[in-house]
Amino acid sequence: MAETAAKLFGLNWCKNRGYDIVWGETDYMLLTIWIKKEWRPPWALENQIQEIQKLVDYHGFNISHCFREANKPADKLAALSHGLVGYMSSTPSRNFLDILRV
Known part of the structure; x- marks a missing residue:
């Protein structure tokens, strides 16, 4: 399942x-x-x-x-990422943040 693989990644x-403080959210109950x-x-x-449970337990990460x-901005980012090559490593510009408005 894609959501499980994405959470693990x-x-x-x-x-x-x-990162010491990580709070992961998912809309998949x-x-x-x-x-x-x-x-x-399953x-x-x-x-x-x-593997996810080990990471959560060992590193004290939170999952909720x-x-x-509430997950629409993440869904939009995921959709936008399909056309990207590479990854973002800096804070996005204000124009980019406007794209995420739902």
Whole structure:
């Protein structure tokens, strides 16, 4: 599942850059439930979920659920990223932030 892979990638990215305080949000409630060990994930996602759980437990990262309406800026960023080559490493310009307005 793409959301699980994206969450794992994002948490590893933060860990590799030495971030101490990380709060990950997802609009996929089941992912939050699986990460918090309230339910067992499907076997196809079990390895990725366990890796996420290790990162969360070891590094003290937080994962929480947010409603889809609150996640629209992240959805827009994801959609915009499909046309990019490389990645952003600096704060976006004000014009770019206007694009994210929902």
